[in-house]
Structures are given as C-alpha cells and as structure tokens.
Amino acid sequence: MSEEILAPLAGKIVKLHVEAGTVVEEDEEILVIEAMKMETPVFAPCDGTIVQVKLKEGDEVEEDDLIAVIE
Amino acid sequence: MRPYFTTMDPLGRELKKGEIKRTQVNLEAVLAAEEEILGAVETVRNAGFSTEKINARGQMTVWQRLDYLVDEGTWCPLHTLYNPCDNPEQTTNVIDGIGRISGRWAVVIGFDNKVMAGAWLPGQSENILRVTDLAKRLNIPLVWLVNCSGAKLPDQEKFYANRRGAGTPFFRHAELNQMGIPVLAGIYGTNPAGGGYQSISPTVLFAHKDCNIAVGGAGIVSGMAPQGGFNVEMAEALVDRARDHTAKPPGSVRVHYDETGFFKYVFDEEEGVLDGLKEYMKAIPAYDPKFFRVAEAADSPFSPDDIPRLLPMDQKSVYSFDQVLARLVDGGEHMEFRKEYGPEVYTGLCKVDGFLVACIGNRQGYLGKGYPEYADYPGIGGKLYRQGLIKMNEFVTLCGRDRIPIIWFQDTSGIDVGDEAEKAELLGLGQSLIYSIQQTDLPMMLAVLRKGSAAAHYVLGGPTANRHNAFTLGTVASEIYVMHGETAAVATYARRLVKEKEAGNDLQPVVDKMNDLAQSYHEKSRPLFCARTGLVDELVAMTDLRKYMKAFAGSAYQNPKSICPLHQMILPRIIKG
Numbered sequence A: 001m002s003e004e005i006l007a008p009l010a011g012k013i014v015k016l017h018v019e020a021g022t023v024v025e026e027d028e029e030i031l032v033i034e035a036m037k038m039e040t041p042v043f044a045p046c047d048g049t050i051v052q053v054k055l056k057e058g059d060e061v062e063e064d065d066l067i068a069v070i071e
Numbered sequence B: 001m002r003p004y005f006t007t008m009d010p011l012g013r014e015l016k017k018g019e020i021k022r023t024q025v026n027l028e029a030v031l032a033a034e035e036e037i038l039g040a041v042e043t044v045r046n047a048g049f050s051t052e053k054i055n056a057r058g059q060m061t062v063w064q065r066l067d068y069l070v071d072e073g074t075w076c077p078l079h080t081l082y083n084p085c086d087n088p089e090q091t092t093n094v095i096d097g098i099g100r101i102s103g104r105w106a107v108v109i110g111f112d113n114k115v116m117a118g119a120w121l122p123g124q125s126e127n128i129l130r131v132t133d134l135a136k137r138l139n140i141p142l143v144w145l146v147n148c149s150g151a152k153l154p155d156q157e158k159f160y161a162n163r164r165g166a167g168t169p170f171f172r173h174a175e176l177n178q179m180g181i182p183v184l185a186g187i188y189g190t191n192p193a194g195g196g197y198q199s200i201s202p203t204v205l206f207a208h209k210d211c212n213i214a215v216g217g218a219g220i221v222s223g224m225a226p227q228g229g230f231n232v233e234m235a236e237a238l239v240d241r242a243r244d245h246t247a248k249p250p251g252s253v254r255v256h257y258d259e260t261g262f263f264k265y266v267f268d269e270e271e272g273v274l275d276g277l278k279e280y281m282k283a284i285p286a287y288d289p290k291f292f293r294v295a296e297a298a299d300s301p302f303s304p305d306d307i308p309r310l311l312p313m314d315q316k317s318v319y320s321f322d323q324v325l326a327r328l329v330d331g332g333e334h335m336e337f338r339k340e341y342g343p344e345v346y347t348g349l350c351k352v353d354g355f356l357v358a359c360i361g362n363r364q365g366y367l368g369k370g371y372p373e374y375a376d377y378p379g380i381g382g383k384l385y386r387q388g389l390i391k392m393n394e395f396v397t398l399c400g401r402d403r404i405p406i407i408w409f410q411d412t413s414g415i416d417v418g419d420e421a422e423k424a425e426l427l428g429l430g431q432s433l434i435y436s437i438q439q440t441d442l443p444m445m446l447a448v449l450r451k452g453s454a455a456a457h458y459v460l461g462g463p464t465a466n467r468h469n470a471f472t473l474g475t476v477a478s479e480i481y482v483m484h485g486e487t488a489a490v491a492t493y494a495r496r497l498v499k500e501k502e503a504g505n506d507l508q509p510v511v512d513k514m515n516d517l518a519q520s521y522h523e524k525s526r527p528l529f530c531a532r533t534g535l536v537d538e539l540v541a542m543t544d545l546r547k548y549m550k551a552f553a554g555s556a557y558q559n560p561k562s563i564c565p566l567h568q569m570i571l572p573r574i575i576k577g
Helices: B017-022 B024-045 B051-056 B062-069 B124-138 B153-158 B168-178 B194-200 B232-247 B253-259 B270-281 B304-310 B321-326 B386-402 B419-423 B426-439 B485-502 B508-523 B527-533 B542-556 B571-576
Strands: A003-006 A011-016 A029-035 A038-043 A048-053 A066-070 B076-078 B094-101 B104-111 B142-146 B183-187 B190-192 B204-208 B212-214 B265-267 B333-336 B345-352 B355-362 B406-412 B444-453 B469-474 B479-481
Touching: A011 A038, A029 A066, B017 B024, B024 B304, B024 B527, B051 B062, B062 B094, B062 B104, B062 B142, B062 B270, B076 B124, B076 B542, B094 B124, B094 B270, B094 B542, B104 B124, B104 B542, B124 B142, B124 B168, B124 B469, B124 B542, B142 B194, B168 B183, B168 B194, B183 B194, B183 B270, B190 B194, B194 B212, B204 B253, B204 B270, B212 B253, B265 B270, B304 B321, B304 B542, B321 B345, B321 B355, B321 B406, B333 B571, B345 B386, B345 B542, B345 B571, B355 B386, B355 B542, B386 B426, B386 B571, B419 B426, B444 B542, B469 B527, B469 B542, B479 B527, B485 B508
Parallel strands: B104 B142, B142 B183, B183 B204, B190 B212, B204 B265, B355 B406, B406 B444, B444 B469, B444 B479
Antiparallel strands: A003 A066, A011 A029, A029 A038, A048 A066, B076 B094, B094 B104, B333 B345, B345 B355
C-alpha cells in the first residue's frame, strides 16, 4: 500500500532528507519547504520506505505538488 | 455554570515517537541555553559580600530572608537580571518577585544587603516602579525587606532626581496606600536619607532591634558647610566627628519605637521581623480560592518537559502552539473562541489552578488555502491578518465584560504589510486592539515564547500596555526587536547601495555596514539582553511557565477589584453557541 506525500503549501524545498530506498518512521521529517520566511517541515505520514522522490532541494513547488511516495 | 467548566474540550495530544526523536536536538539546545541563564542568575546571587561574611555579622542575607519569608515552592522571581544602566555590581540592588506569604500572594522586594549595604544604584528606581505597578495591577500587598544604606554617592546624578528617580517610589507607596493596598516593611540595618524614606513610606513598620531610620545618617550629620575644598586639617576634624556619630547613628529603635512610635513592632531576632510580617499577611484581605475557582485545580495530563521539545530555538521553524498550551493549562482542556475564524490566532478560555483565564497566542505554520482572504499570497502563522485582529478585539472586549484575566503568548513577526493589507484595514485594526485592551481593566501577563516583533509586540498585550500588563516573561528562545536585523539592514541601506552602484563605487563597504547592523540587532535582541534592559521582566525555564501562570491567576483572583458572577458571563455562552 502506498501513500503520496504532497506539498502542503507553495514554496522552495530547502531540505530533503530522503531518497528512494530510505526507510522512515511515522512523523520523521522528510523535507522542509520555505515560504514567507518560515520553514514548514513535512513529516512521514506512516512507517515505510520511500519508493519515489519527484523533486530535489532548491526546487520550487506549488501547493499539492507530488513530492514523494512512501510504501 | 458547572457544565461549562468542570470538563472542557480536550486540547493537545501525547508526543509521537517520531516527534520525540526529531526534537531531541532542540531539547538539548534549550537546556544548554537555560544553563547559561542560570549562570547569569548565580552571578547576581553572589554579588557583593559572601553569605558567610554577612552571617558572621549576625545578619541574614536578603536571599535568606526571602527564603524564610515566602511559602515554600511559591517564589516566582522577577527582574533578577535587570540591570539597565549596566552597573558593575551586576544588579539594581533590589531582589523582587511574587510569592505567597502565609498562604496569600504578595509582591515582595528587598534590598541586597550584600552589595554596599543595600545602596541605591542606577536603574533601581525603575525596578522598584515595576514592582509597585505590579502590586497596583494585581491589587495585592507589597512587602518590603528594607536594608538600604542610601545613595551610592559617586553615581547620584544617574538616579537621584528626575521624574522616575529614586524618590518616585515613595509617591507610589503613597498611591498604593491611598488605593487600599498595604505596604508592609521589615526593616534591618542602617537606613539613612533615602533609606529612611524607604522605611517610613510603607504602611506598617516591623523593625529589627539594631536598625535605624533617619532623614540623614552619620555621614551627613558629621559633614560641614562647603569651604571650596579639603585639607588634612579638615580631614582630621572629620575623623573625630564621624567616629562620634558612627557610635550613635540617628533614628535608632530607642527614638523610633520609644519616642515617635513609627515602628509598630520591634524584634530581637532577624527571623522575628519576618515572623511578624507573616502574621500580618494572615490578616490581609484575600478570598478563599474556592470563591472564584470554576473547577478543582488540576495539572495538565501532558508533561511540561515536552515544552522544550515543542518550542523551537530556530526562529524559522514552525510548531504547534496548541500543543504548548495543552501543557500549561489544567487538564489540557479549553473552550476555543471562534475556532474557524482568524486561524493565525488562538483565543480561548482555559483553567489555571482551577481559575478561569483567557489565553491568546500566535499559531504557527501555513494557514491553509485562501487565507488571508484579501490577498493572493499564503498566510503564515506568527503574522497577524484581518480576521485574527478582529477576533482578538472581540475576545478581549468580552473578557473585559466578564472580568476574565488574560494570558498572552507572543511569537509574532508582525502584522501583515502591503497595499492589500492596508485595504484590509490592518493598521486600524491593530490600533483597535490597543483600544480594546485599554477599554478593559483586566490584569494581563505575557509570555514571549519566541519572537516579539514590530507593532504586533505592542498590540498583543505587550509591556507597552502599562496599565494592564502585570509582567512579561521571556524564554531562551525569545527575541524582541522592531524587525529582523537583516530586514533593518535592507531598509537602512538599500538606497545607499543604489547610489554607490550608480556612482560606480565598490559595494563592499556598505555591505560591511549592513552585516554590522544585522549583527548588532542579533546581539541586542538576545534573551539576556532583553532581561538586562527590561524588555522582559524575567527569563524563565520553559518548564516554569505554568508556575508563573499559577502565581498570576492566584494573585489576580486573590482580591479582585471587580467581578462577574459566573452565571452572568456571556463569553462561555457565545463559545458554546
């Protein structure tokens, strides 16, 4: 069963901690989006393995853009 | 009204394992920074003579007197690091705070007799005025431990005169008396001149047998008319006269107990003076807490030790204010006012030690699609927008109507700016909130959890609300400035950069100035700077925030000047709908 990790808001990815194959725990920080001078972390919604990462550090994202898939 | 308050809505949740893991670094940073603050506090505690030396003279130190006087576990120190004139003694030479004496809340202040026998120092009168303001705001007694040798004469021009100089507290004591707020004074040591007025201006005087109070001390009595200078012959004469007067200091117990009767009581032992104060505190007007409690006092179900994990030291990190608040209020319960409106601000009713309080705080992070409704950019918590400002205006006004004390929590980068924000009336709404606060007569306290910035620091119950803000707390994450240092550097030097560029000049010298300004802002907004200059009244460990909230709530409800019967409150009904 897979779950998509979407950008919660528009901004710039300033930190990306995972790549395909990374094992994560629920609530672990996956990436950080900077917008309006604040850094918004995005956390793993569940335990699992990252199977796809669609973006990289420095990329601009729009709200609801697909960032990664966790399985 | 029992159904409203006995059990309120649940707030917060336990930390998840991932949160515990990723907040470990922040926890360690907070604890290390709090250690640094404790080091600064120790420096103040150790200022002047050692405890051993004072004890060898048969005296207790001010710290020992406070420890004996105040009920165990209730002392909430204030202004410990306050030193606005940068005195080399590291202190304004008064030690103060809120604590219970014989079960009743009081503001307590004492001269540090280890430092120049409790002399007046620069910045001290400002410190005392904060304390008298506090007693006035909370309508609780002021208890003095007087032991004041008078002015530090070489520095007199820095504090003796002026509108808020060393004599102003005597007028404040008169004001408190006229308002029916008693000022009790335990008096020790030699208290000439200024020390004499420190002693005589309170309501009831409890004297130690060896103390004296006088218009002028031995030093003044033995003086002589100015003769244009000094010579050795005059110095010899001074020695003889000073010896004589030192042996017989004016204003002893023999004069002011036996003759004038200014001293109501005299005690042979130092502890006896404090016991006398304790006895009188039992007779101070104070409601039994059950009179105003809306529920049994209860701790939060969540650990306060979570707060240093939840509140980031990193100024750019977002966090859940609700999670912090859940660890500060009874039962982790609340009644939130207008939850769906103005999402950048929390407004709600909570219980602290069983007393009803109103809490207002900045929420953090992304505020969701379409907010603020007047702009096409995303709303981020910490900023104030139209709805949040309107909501706080409503909430504060209703709290004033229902006589509910307010606890503010700031972590704000300011009010939204730009033409869209102007069209949304934010300038007017900010001032409206100031008007709403001023319209009430409520005690308020503020905790600057992290950022206090721009006009938002004023409008969110900041210390600028002189008549309302009882005290302001900071944490090791606090920063207070008009704007971020780099923003200030841009505002200051942007046009200069343009000029230099157009003139074909090297930009580096201007860049250096910009970096210097940003660095200066950083240094002058740090927690220790805020405490030394009085931007906050005390830096507290994050785990101690609730202790101060309990002291505030207990004091505010001890003898309130105005009350609203619970069953006539309207705010809880508006929340319930």
